[in-house]
Amino acid sequence: MAPSLHSLPTTVFLLILAVAVASAAAAASPSSPPGEDGIRVVAAEKRIDLTGPIVKVFLTLKVQNAASASEASYVLLAFTPTEVQHLAIVKATRAEGKRKKKTYVPLPVEPSHLADAPNGASLYAILLSTPLKPAETTTLELFYVLTHSLEPFPAEITQSESQLVYYRDSAVILSPYHVLEQATYIKMPSNRVESFTRVDPTSRSGPEVKYGTYSNQLPNSYLPILVHFENNHPFAVVEELVRKVEISHWGNVQITEQYKLRHGGARHKGVFSRLEYQSRQSISGASSFKNLLARLPPRVHSVYYRDEIGNISSSHLRSDSYKSELEFEPRYPLFGGWHCTFTIGYGMPLQDFLFQADDGRRYANLTFGCPLLDTVVDDLTIKVVLPEGSKSPEAVVPFLTEQHLETSYSYLDVVGRTTVVIKKKNVVGEHNVPFQVYYEFNPMFMLAEPLMLISALLFLFVTCIAYLHMDLSIGKSQAS
Structure with a gap:
C-alpha cells in the first residue's frame, strides 16, 4: 500500500535524521x-x-x-x-x-x-x-x-x-x-x-x-x-656498539667505542687464499672489505685502535679544524659471515662540547649514531658518564630511544658518577645527529679529588715523619 500524502513529510524527516545520525557516528569513529x-x-x-x-x-x-x-x-x-x-x-x-x-x-x-x-x-x-x-x-x-x-x-x-x-x-x-x-x-x-x-x-x-x-x-x-x-659493496654490520663518553671538567672528553663487526653478505665457502686475494684484488674477494672509514669530530687527540691481541698500527688519521677521518684496517679482510672485534678510543677538548643553558644547567652537545660510514648498527648503547656530583641528568634525543641511569666508578671516586645510558636498535647514518645531555653540577665537587690527593700525601708524610722519630729497637736490661 502506497504511503499517504500526509505521511510523506514525516518519512522524509525521519530519513534525513537517520542520515545525519549515521554521519555523526562515522565522524566520531576512531577507525575513520x-x-x-x-x-x-x-x-x-x-x-x-x-x-x-x-x-x-x-x-x-x-x-x-x-x-x-x-x-x-x-x-x-x-x-x-x-x-x-x-x-x-x-x-x-x-x-x-x-x-x-x-x-x-x-x-x-x-x-x-x-x-x-x-x-x-x-x-x-x-x-x-x-x-x-x-x-x-x-x-x-x-x-x-x-x-x-x-x-x-x-x-x-x-x-x-x-x-x-x-x-x-x-x-x-x-x-x-x-x-x-x-x-x-x-x-x-x-x-x-x-x-x-x-x-x-x-x-x-x-x-x-x-x-x-x-x-x-x-x-x-x-x-x-x-x-x-x-651488489659487491661491503655489507658491514655492527652487531653491537658500546660507546662510553666520559666528561671531565678538567678539560677533556674521553670516548671509547667497542665494536662487534661482521660481514652481512653472502657467506664465504671454500678455502681463503691470501696470495690470490693480494694478486687479483679486483676479482678475488670482490664483495669483501679490508678497511673501514670512521668520521670523528674535529680536533681529536690521543687516537688509538686495538683488538684483543693489542694495538693495530694499520690506521691513518686525517684531522683539521673541520673534521677528522680515521681509516683503519682489521688484522684480516672480512668475507661473508666473518666477524671481528676491536676498540677505538680518542679524546676531545671539553670546550667544544660542554655549554651552559639559560636556566643555569650545563649540557653536553654530542653526536648520536655510529662514526663508521655505510654501516648498520643492530644494537647501539651510548653511556654518558657525568662528573661526580652531577644531579638531575636529562638526555634530549630527537627520536625514540630507551634510557635509564646507572652509576659508574673510576679513580678517586667516592659516591660514583651518574651515567646516562641510551639504547637504540637498527641505527643507520641518518641517525648521526646532535643530542644533548643536561645536568646540574656544583663547582665545589671539582675540589674533591685534589683534596683527596693532598690528604693522602699529607697522611703519607706524617706517617713517614712519625716512623723516623720512633725508636723500635730492643734494648738490653741493666743488671741491678
Missing part, C-alpha cells in the same frame, strides 16, 4: 579519522636506491583534499609488515612556496593507530604543519631507510665469485588512498641485472628499471616484484 576519506594522491613518484648495502627510498606525493571534505591535519603512509621490521628511519618534508621561493618544511612522522590497514600493514601519520584545506593540493617529500632488506642469493659464494642479491617490493606504492598516477624507479649499482619482474609497462635503461606509469590504482593496491642483481 577526519579528513582521511577526502584525500587522494594525484601523482606519486618512488625512487629506490639499491647502490649500497642499505636500501634508501625517496617518495614524492602530490596530495589533494576533496572539495567537499573537511580540513586534513595529517596524511597516512603505509608499510608492509616486512618493511616495518627493517624500517630504520622515516623523514618527511612539505614543499611551500613556488619556484625560487620554494622551501621544504620538516614534518613529524608518527605511528598511527587511527585506522586499520589490511594484510597486517602498518600506518604512519605525517603531521601537517598547517591543515590541508578542502580542494587544496600540496607536495610531500618522504625519505625512509630499510636495513637487512637485500637477500644474498646464492647464500654462499667462493672467494672468486661476485655477490648477487634479491630485493622484493611493489611496482605500485602501498597507500590507503586512491592514487591517480604513479611510477617506480629502481637504481642498481651496476649493469649486471640477472632478472626482474615485469609488470607492464616496465622498461630498463642500464642499471635502472622503471615500473609505470600506472593510473587509477585503488587504495591498498600491491603488485609484488623481485629484482636479482649484482
Whole structure:
C-alpha cells in the first residue's frame, strides 16, 4: 500500500535524521579519522636506491583534499609488515612556496593507530604543519631507510665469485588512498641485472628499471616484484656498539667505542687464499672489505685502535679544524659471515662540547649514531658518564630511544658518577645527529679529588715523619 500524502513529510524527516545520525557516528569513529576519506594522491613518484648495502627510498606525493571534505591535519603512509621490521628511519618534508621561493618544511612522522590497514600493514601519520584545506593540493617529500632488506642469493659464494642479491617490493606504492598516477624507479649499482619482474609497462635503461606509469590504482593496491642483481659493496654490520663518553671538567672528553663487526653478505665457502686475494684484488674477494672509514669530530687527540691481541698500527688519521677521518684496517679482510672485534678510543677538548643553558644547567652537545660510514648498527648503547656530583641528568634525543641511569666508578671516586645510558636498535647514518645531555653540577665537587690527593700525601708524610722519630729497637736490661 502506497504511503499517504500526509505521511510523506514525516518519512522524509525521519530519513534525513537517520542520515545525519549515521554521519555523526562515522565522524566520531576512531577507525575513520577526519579528513582521511577526502584525500587522494594525484601523482606519486618512488625512487629506490639499491647502490649500497642499505636500501634508501625517496617518495614524492602530490596530495589533494576533496572539495567537499573537511580540513586534513595529517596524511597516512603505509608499510608492509616486512618493511616495518627493517624500517630504520622515516623523514618527511612539505614543499611551500613556488619556484625560487620554494622551501621544504620538516614534518613529524608518527605511528598511527587511527585506522586499520589490511594484510597486517602498518600506518604512519605525517603531521601537517598547517591543515590541508578542502580542494587544496600540496607536495610531500618522504625519505625512509630499510636495513637487512637485500637477500644474498646464492647464500654462499667462493672467494672468486661476485655477490648477487634479491630485493622484493611493489611496482605500485602501498597507500590507503586512491592514487591517480604513479611510477617506480629502481637504481642498481651496476649493469649486471640477472632478472626482474615485469609488470607492464616496465622498461630498463642500464642499471635502472622503471615500473609505470600506472593510473587509477585503488587504495591498498600491491603488485609484488623481485629484482636479482649484482651488489659487491661491503655489507658491514655492527652487531653491537658500546660507546662510553666520559666528561671531565678538567678539560677533556674521553670516548671509547667497542665494536662487534661482521660481514652481512653472502657467506664465504671454500678455502681463503691470501696470495690470490693480494694478486687479483679486483676479482678475488670482490664483495669483501679490508678497511673501514670512521668520521670523528674535529680536533681529536690521543687516537688509538686495538683488538684483543693489542694495538693495530694499520690506521691513518686525517684531522683539521673541520673534521677528522680515521681509516683503519682489521688484522684480516672480512668475507661473508666473518666477524671481528676491536676498540677505538680518542679524546676531545671539553670546550667544544660542554655549554651552559639559560636556566643555569650545563649540557653536553654530542653526536648520536655510529662514526663508521655505510654501516648498520643492530644494537647501539651510548653511556654518558657525568662528573661526580652531577644531579638531575636529562638526555634530549630527537627520536625514540630507551634510557635509564646507572652509576659508574673510576679513580678517586667516592659516591660514583651518574651515567646516562641510551639504547637504540637498527641505527643507520641518518641517525648521526646532535643530542644533548643536561645536568646540574656544583663547582665545589671539582675540589674533591685534589683534596683527596693532598690528604693522602699529607697522611703519607706524617706517617713517614712519625716512623723516623720512633725508636723500635730492643734494648738490653741493666743488671741491678
